[in-house]
Amino acid sequence: MKFRIYRYDPESGAKPHMQNYEIDFDPKGKKVLDALIAIKETQDESLSFRRSCREGVCGSDGFNVNGLNCLACVTALEGLKEPIEIRPLPRLAVIRDLIVDMGQFYQHYKAVKPYLINLDPEPESERLQSPEDRAELDGLYECILCGCCTTSCPSFWWNPDKFLGPAALLQAYRFIADTRDQATDERLDYLEDPYRLFRCHGIMSCVEVCPKGLNPTQAIGKIKTLLVKRSI
């Protein structure tokens, strides 16, 4: 199989470039991550990328494969056009090869206070929540923070420092939607900003690439609706 992989070694002084690899590899049932590991183990130890769970739940190995952001560990090799082109997630600073600096992405996540705020004294047992209310969190809490959505968003590309991006906004809504949370107003105050939230123009690249099938655009739409409702 033929691959073209983005290479950047900050210690070499050389500019980033695409490197070709060819490996003898049966793609049947295998994923992009299997091929990357095979290249690293048999051809080029210096090829660098993050990986952990290898089953699509830890979110380490988001890359851009043939133009689309995806998780390498759950992206089948079969059906991909060769040479398979693998690049780091777009718009983030590259540390080395496929490894990007996720610092800004995490900052945006932390900025939405991604934790339950409930100032009532804790009861002896659990707080009650109906299955229907709990179902409001489905499609939100499953986010794995891989960054595929945010780095595929043109609005993020233009304003990576000011627009929070789909992943952070999805998590903002995850807590707004939680009936146990008491900080909806505070959360909406923070989001009511021309950049943080309103740079989303509903392009829906995030929905297209999310490896967990989540829908940040819809969550952002719900936040916008709440803001409108609040203002009238």
Add this chain to the structure above:
Amino acid sequence: MIPKRTFDAVIVGGGGAGLRAALQMAEADLKVAVLSKVFPTRSHTVSAQGGITAALGNVSEDDWHWHMYDTVKGSDYLGDQDAIEFMCRNAPSAVYELEHMGLPFSRLPNGKIYQRQFGGQSKNFGGEQAVRTCAAADRTGHALLHTLYQRNIAARTQIFEEFYAVDLIRDAEGYILGVVALEIETGQPWLFESRVTVLATGGGARIFRHSTNAHINSGDGLGMVLRAGLPLEDMEFWQFHPTGIPEVGSLITEGVRGEGGYLLNKDGERFMLRYAPNAHDLASRDVVSRAIAQEILAGRGCGPHGDFVYLKIDHIGADKIKQRLPGIRELSMQFAGVDPCEGPIPVTPTAHYMMGGIPTNLNAQVVIPERFGPEEAVPGLYAIGECACVSVHGANRLGGNSLLDLVVFGRAAGNHAIEYLKENPIPRTLPADAAEPALARLARWDKPEGSERVPQLRAEMQRILQEHCGVYRREDLLKEGINKLDQVEKRLPDAALDDRSKVFNTARLEALELENLLPIARATLVSAQARTESRGAHTREDYPKRDDDRWLRHTLYHRENDQLDYKPVRLKPLTVETFQPKERTY
């Protein structure tokens, strides 16, 4: 000299246990740092699926004492009953605490936390099936890890993401004074000085070729402990999860069987009815794994090579599957090419969990045998989660008890460390050469010449453990395994890296990880060869019976000369009566 940071406590590992301990200490206003070789939510806790066990009694009557009985029986009586009482008694409050933190548990119609059946659970000390495992769909580990990470954001815990701990710093009197860690992004070694060091580095099932574990599970804390001259406990006990996807290794939760799924052999027979007449498919994991292995050996496995069995769940209906087992459906479609709403999932026993580990007491302090007493704590050192052996899982862990172990002992470690720090307010003097051994270990991989390569050595080790120390073990197989591993270990000094760069050098990390995996593999084989009985997950073909007279005791493996010590099982619980060992049937 390398740059230094000073903290009250340093926690190595950002999974569920590490983050739970960090939260306890951060909320007590201690200066605490978490070092994690991956961003915390990439830790392996995220892969836990089915749930966390606690006798909440939300679905049917329950009692922590029944949970304790099941755990003692599940451990094949090797678990320490004081620790098991402590864990089961504290389970409900630990789970409520997670709910209060915001964990999005699934809910019952009355609004309480959803609970499902899991293997080895009973009411009333061995009676009918209990319903005890609390779940957030089949993504409980993900929900738990993210919730704990989120609480640590709120508590402003200082997390050093992508820092790899190399070795412990131990002074002449045996106090642990911190760690040396490598900043992965720059290749810069740092000295982290602390009065308390907590190891929360997770498991090491990557010693096996087929494992449910993440790539990162290289048992780093165990390697560090062995190099510090401390022993490991019960390393012969590895859980083979009955239902991993063949070849790939991905876990298919026991929750599938808890929700009504069952196993089939190639004749379409529900063979667990034969092996476990009462509990059927919800017998303990060791029992189910042996049953599957037996079916495969008897030629009743499925597929062209007859090397797996089927797990059928489609009969509960697509709606239930999508609601309660959405993650399993996704995994099964991605890695087995099967939609479980339509057909059975191929599964086979797969190395999953390390019951052994770093010996600890109820406070999560690391303990060593003392010459004139039972055992003593290593001052300043704690271990929690899968890397620790307290021992609540004994010879076989029950499903749903690992997430529980993380939060109960993570909290216990935090609480005890807070007291320890009050009693030990003055830092001890750091030896001048404190970092030298760790730096030497790093420097060793800068040498350019070497005929051996890390991935090859690792693959050979994994093959040896898979073939010589699997579900069934035998004297000659184990002996041969040790000989083969000797050969691999002898080649390690000849291994070198082609890539000796500094910035985010993952090849160097893999080399350092191999240096931890190899001694764990060795401890496993040596401990397994010595234990001439079958207990829990350790099954000896040549010694098929449990032997309480000789072997109701824990193994302690020391790296020096592969020396083995033993210590008694603590049969006396904290307050209740001892559960006397008896024959274990399901």
